[in-house]
Structure formats: C-alpha cells, structure tokens
Amino acid sequence: MSAHDALERPGERLESPLCAVAVDLVILSVRDGALSILLGRRGQEPFVGQWALPGEMVGARESLDVAARRGLAEGAGVADLPVHLEQLGTYGDPERDPRMRVVSVAYLTLAPASAVSAVRGAAPHAVWLPVDRVQSRLRLAFDHARILADGVERARAKLEYSSVAAALCPEEFTVGELRRVYEAVWGVALDPRNFHRKITGTPDFLVPIGVTTSRQGGRPAQLFRRGKAVLLNPPMLRPEA
Amino acid sequence: MSAHDALERPGERLESPLCAVAVDLVILSVRDGALSILLGRRGQEPFVGQWALPGEMVGARESLDVAARRGLAEGAGVADLPVHLEQLGTYGDPERDPRMRVVSVAYLTLAPASAVSAVRGAAPHAVWLPVDRVQSRLRLAFDHARILADGVERARAKLEYSSVAAALCPEEFTVGELRRVYEAVWGVALDPRNFHRKITGTPDFLVPIGVTTSRQGGRPAQLFRRGKAVLLNPPMLRPEA
C-alpha cells in the first residue's frame, strides 16, 4: 500500500532505484527597478558556459530545507538576513541531467537587493540578471528555464495575497519603495494613491517607525518596517490583462 | 555553482549520497457529505497496522508525474477518469523513514466518489475515511499526518480561486451538488441562493446540458458539465473565521 512497503518487496512490480537529490534555488530580488535573478555560469559539462540556478546536493543526513539554506549561504552567498524561503516544486524528469538521475527540489527565495550585495565575496561567479532578459534571450542549463518560470509565477501570485513583497524591501522602506517592488515584479504601473491608501489600511502589514526620508526626491515619505501580518486581506490584486 | 556540479567534485564540501524517491498520494473525495481520504493499512514494519497514504517508489526511468499516475491506478485503484492530480510538496526529513533515507514527493488528487468505487477491486485494503476523523483520532504512519494536513489545506485554498471543485463532482451535477462539495471541503454552510447566483454567473465554469434531475428531492435542478474555465474570477471566498 504505502510506497515505503515497496522497499521490502523489490522487484514485485518495480525496482527501488536510488537517485541523487539536489536543491536548486530561484533567488529573486529587485535591482534597478527590474525583477532579477541570481545565476551562475557552469564550469563543466554538461551545459558548460551556460547559465544555471545555484544549487547543492542534499547531504546524507540533511533535511531539504537545511540544504536549501546552506545553498543560500554557501553557494549563493546570500546573508542569513530575514530572507523569504519556500519550497517551489520538485523536478524529476529522468532525462533532465544527461549524466545520471537527479531529482531536484526547487526553492524560491525573495531577498532585498541590499542583503545580497555580500554575494560578491562569497560567490564571485554569481551575477544578477533581469528576469525578462533571461527569459527572452538566454538559454539556461538543464530544465532551469522551467523552474525559473514556475518561481516567477509563484512570486507574482504570492504578492497578491501575502506580505512577502516586504521581503524584497530593505529593513526600512517607504510606501513608494514597496509599490515599486510590486510594479517591478508584476511589470505593471500601479496608481500610487490607491496603493498607498490600500497598503496603509491593511492592519499589521506596515509598522511606522516615526521617521521620514526624502531619498526618492519630492516630499519626504514615512519609513516603515515589516509588520507581523502574513496574509493580505483583502488581497492586492494585479490589474487584469 | 549549480548543484549538478557537485556530482563532479564529490567530497569537496559534501557527499553526493543517493536516496530512494517515492510518491505518496493524498486522494480526496466527498462521500456522504464528508471530505474523505483513501488510506491503507500497513502490513509490515515499521508502523505495522497503522494507516498510511497510498504510494509507490519512483521507477528508474520514470518521471514523478508518471509515477503518481501509476500509483493512482495500481496502488489505489482509481480509474483514469478526469481526475485532478497536482504536485503537493516534497518531504525529505532524514528521519522520516527509520530504515533508510526516503525522499517523498506528495501528490494531491481530487476525484469524484463515483470514479473511485472501482477501488474495491484493485486495492482491497484501501478504505475511505472522513478527514476530520482521521485528523482527530488516528495516528498515521511516517510523516503522513503532516502531508495529509498540507493536502487538505491546499484543496481548501484551491476551491477559492479555481474550478477544481467540479473535479469532486460526477460528470453531470447540479448547482446544489457542487455547493455541497464546497460545504464538505470547507466544513461550513453556504447560502444556497448567493452560491447559485455567483457560480452560474462565472463564465465557462458550468455548461448546462439541458436536462433536469430531481434526485435531491424538491424542485428539479438543471444538470451541468464542467466548463473549460480553470481560474475563478472573482474567486469564491470561504467565509472568514
């Protein structure tokens, strides 16, 4: 009945083959107004020279989440700041790696651009690239284009009904900066006035810290920190096509 | 950079250990007005005699989706009718199976009760149990309680913004039967009048077949088939707590 039973009756109706298990990371940030992804160039076959998602093999006694966090710190050089990390999906096509069977558990990370400048030091070959340019012009290794597409769609959908957008902002941010995150991820322009009214009206999303900044030019804006709200109710819906 | 590279530099910073990979199935249906799940009793250690999700090991040259469909047909005996199948998440705690490392990819299936009566023949030990009774009174094997909880929550959420509820109805159904599906999955009572107006007003959700039935008693109701709509806009929101 349970899959685990098959371990004890090998050959009855299937082999119980072993696979390598990896985690791959879709690390998204907003840089210069564009949704961007952290990619590295492959140094070996297969797909030498092509861009690929950062990733790691899962250790023998390591949980998937821990492997993802390790990949974030080691492979991608992302500081352990308040970074959003969630499982995205698992990709197990038998042909996805030409060398051997590799089942890859993909994770999605949303990080403020600031938290990841540390990347320079730890992962010199990792580079931020705008997502739309990657999707329109680059060929990614393995099935990473598909994983990226799934990650981007997940991020776009999650901004609607959760407060993860704040995970893409620095620790202190203005309503305008938060709005530009939404605009970058969705690729649309939002009405600043309606956005302001709606976002400040959502309980526990934004916590004012009583200071203003004029770093955007124009009238100084209030600075906020992330509140404890996780779900957005009512949701912030993207404009329809 | 990419996880796949680690295959070629074993021991640099981690082993590249092999795992068994399984699929486990959360198969939900509505039976006698209650959201129910298909479970089997384990015949071997560990967890002998305890209830467990149906599942299969993934074949050496088999994709995850194909393994899930196979598990649905073979292990669970679910007919290959228009059954909803989607990946739910992957569970890889190193201790989840005491015998060896097993990474399990969980799938969620929503099927009409009718499509699965064939279960009797193919999987004599599989039984439908009401979800709330399972969650309140039974101990499931492995981490299957957690997987079940995630599956149920996914199903509840998906009913809001997609048309999967129709996947829990027989091929031809009335608005009232569809409403009772929502009520069973969410565990709440809905206003029949508002539900009717809203669901029939959603384009391409329901296709009338021009026939009525009085199998519920009372005034005969129109029969519908599933339309081609996938997303529900506006969504059908659950009443708040």
Next chain:
DNA sequence: CCAATAGTGTCTTTCAGACACTATATA
C-alpha cells in the same frame, strides 16, 4: 518658479452577504 513624490478625499461601479419571494418537486 517647476517638477517630483507623498498623502487625502470623493465618486462610481462591482461584488459579497443577507434575505424576501417565487417555482416545482415528494410525502
């Protein structure tokens, strides 16, 4: 001064939820 961003107020339309009312079956 002008340009740019921040923030408030107001109007219209859409929609959710409450519920009165009619329609048509079975017991």
Next chain:
DNA sequence: TATATAGTGTCTGAAAGACACTATTGG
C-alpha cells in the same frame, strides 16, 4: 397540505479603480 430544494430579485455595505486636490521636498 407541509416540506424540501431550485432559482430570482433586491438591498446594504465593503472595497476597487479613477482621479481631483493638497503637502513638502529639491532644483
């Protein structure tokens, strides 16, 4: 007849989107 389910109409309140208007900075 009573009771159950199907289906329509109407009202109210919440909220989305459009947009006029004020506020406060820098150049």
